[in-house]
Amino acid sequence: MQEAERSEVEPVTHGLTLLALGRARMNKVTRLATPMLLLAGYAPDADWLSYFGGPAAVFAFRRTMLHSLAGTAALATVVAAAFWWIGRRHPKAPVRLWRALLVCYIAAGSHLLLDLPNPYGLQLLWPFRDKWFAWGIVETVDIWVFAILLLGLLLPALFRLVSEEIGAHVQPRGARRGAIVALALIVVYGGSRWVFRIRAEEILRSRMYHGAAPLVVAAYPSSVSPVTWRGMVETENTIEEVEVHLGRGGYFDPDRGMTNYKPEPSVMLEAARQTVTVQNFVRFARFPLARVQRLRNGYQVELVDLRFASDTPRPSGFMVRVGLDEEMRVVKEEIRPVPPRRPGAAGR
Structure with a gap:
C-alpha cells in the first residue's frame, strides 16, 4: 500500500526534540540515556507497519494502541527494562531502573505532545474509549518548530567556535541553555497558535453561510503564518471551506469560500x-x-x-x-x- 498519510509529524522534528531533551540534561540522568531517548521516543511510530495489513489494520492500529497513554507507557517500560537488563552486565556503572523509566517516559511523552497538535489526532484513551484527540494548531511539518529546534541545537556550537576563535570566555553550559530555550519557545509558540485558533473559530461561528447557520466549525493551520487559518464549517446541507485572516487588516467573507454539497x-x-x-x-x-x-x-x-x-x-x-x-x-x-x-x- 502507498503511504497514505501526510498529517503526521515527520521524524526529523521528533529527532530534534529528542536531541534537545538530551542536551537539556536528560542525557545525564543515567548511563545510555541518549539511546534510551531515541528508542523510546520513536517507538510509538512502529504502528506505521499497519499499512502493510490493509485498511482494517490501519484503522485498528494506526495512532491508536501505540499512541495511547497506556500503549506509550507500556513501550517506555519495555525499553527501560531492556536497557536496565543490558546495564546489569556492567556492575561498576549499572543502569538504575527508576532512572531509565524516567528517561523513557519523558521521551515517549514527548512523542505524544508533538503528534497531538496536528490535525490527525490520537486515541489517547485506548482501549477504554475510541475518541480521537487532535488539537489542530500546527501543520504536519511546521517550519517554525523545525527552525526553533535547529537553532537551539546549532547556535550554541556556533557561538562556542566564535568565542574560541577570538579568545573570549566560553560558556560551559551554552548547549544546555540553548536546548532549554528552544523547548520553551516551542511551548510559547504552540500556546499562541492555540489562542489564534480559538479566535478563528469564534469568527466562523458568528456568521451565516449562504443563509444557513453553522452546525460545526473548526479552524486548521493553512500556512507558515499563525494568523492565517483554513476554516471548516458544516451546515445542514453543505461543508464550507473558507480562509480566516486574523492579522492587521485581516478580512473574512463567508461567501467567498468553497462549498461542498452533501450527497x-x-x-x-x-x-x-x-x-x-x-x-x-x-x-x-x-x-x-x-x-x-x-x-x-x-x-x-x-x-x-x-x-x-x-x-x-x-x-x-x-x-x-x-x-x-x-x-x-x-x-x-x-x-x-x-x-x-x-x-x-x-x-x-
Missing part, C-alpha cells in the same frame, strides 16, 4: 456504509464527504475528510474507496492518498 441518500452510499472500513473512517473523520461515481460494471464510493484537503501539489491525507457491483455487493475496499485538488475545483 443525497442512495443505495450505493448505504451499501458502502455497511463496510467496516467506512464505519471506521466515519468515526475517525471530522468533516467526511462522500461522492458516488458510476463505473462500467458498478459504482465507486469515495469518502474524504475535508480537514486534510489541500491545494498543494502533493497528496494530503487519505481517502477510502469502496467498489460495488450492479447488485450492490462490495468488491473492493482500499485506502489511498487524497490527490491534489485541481485549481478552481468546487464541491458538488
Whole structure:
C-alpha cells in the first residue's frame, strides 16, 4: 500500500526534540540515556507497519494502541527494562531502573505532545474509549518548530567556535541553555497558535453561510503564518471551506469560500456504509464527504475528510474507496492518498 498519510509529524522534528531533551540534561540522568531517548521516543511510530495489513489494520492500529497513554507507557517500560537488563552486565556503572523509566517516559511523552497538535489526532484513551484527540494548531511539518529546534541545537556550537576563535570566555553550559530555550519557545509558540485558533473559530461561528447557520466549525493551520487559518464549517446541507485572516487588516467573507454539497441518500452510499472500513473512517473523520461515481460494471464510493484537503501539489491525507457491483455487493475496499485538488475545483 502507498503511504497514505501526510498529517503526521515527520521524524526529523521528533529527532530534534529528542536531541534537545538530551542536551537539556536528560542525557545525564543515567548511563545510555541518549539511546534510551531515541528508542523510546520513536517507538510509538512502529504502528506505521499497519499499512502493510490493509485498511482494517490501519484503522485498528494506526495512532491508536501505540499512541495511547497506556500503549506509550507500556513501550517506555519495555525499553527501560531492556536497557536496565543490558546495564546489569556492567556492575561498576549499572543502569538504575527508576532512572531509565524516567528517561523513557519523558521521551515517549514527548512523542505524544508533538503528534497531538496536528490535525490527525490520537486515541489517547485506548482501549477504554475510541475518541480521537487532535488539537489542530500546527501543520504536519511546521517550519517554525523545525527552525526553533535547529537553532537551539546549532547556535550554541556556533557561538562556542566564535568565542574560541577570538579568545573570549566560553560558556560551559551554552548547549544546555540553548536546548532549554528552544523547548520553551516551542511551548510559547504552540500556546499562541492555540489562542489564534480559538479566535478563528469564534469568527466562523458568528456568521451565516449562504443563509444557513453553522452546525460545526473548526479552524486548521493553512500556512507558515499563525494568523492565517483554513476554516471548516458544516451546515445542514453543505461543508464550507473558507480562509480566516486574523492579522492587521485581516478580512473574512463567508461567501467567498468553497462549498461542498452533501450527497443525497442512495443505495450505493448505504451499501458502502455497511463496510467496516467506512464505519471506521466515519468515526475517525471530522468533516467526511462522500461522492458516488458510476463505473462500467458498478459504482465507486469515495469518502474524504475535508480537514486534510489541500491545494498543494502533493497528496494530503487519505481517502477510502469502496467498489460495488450492479447488485450492490462490495468488491473492493482500499485506502489511498487524497490527490491534489485541481485549481478552481468546487464541491458538488
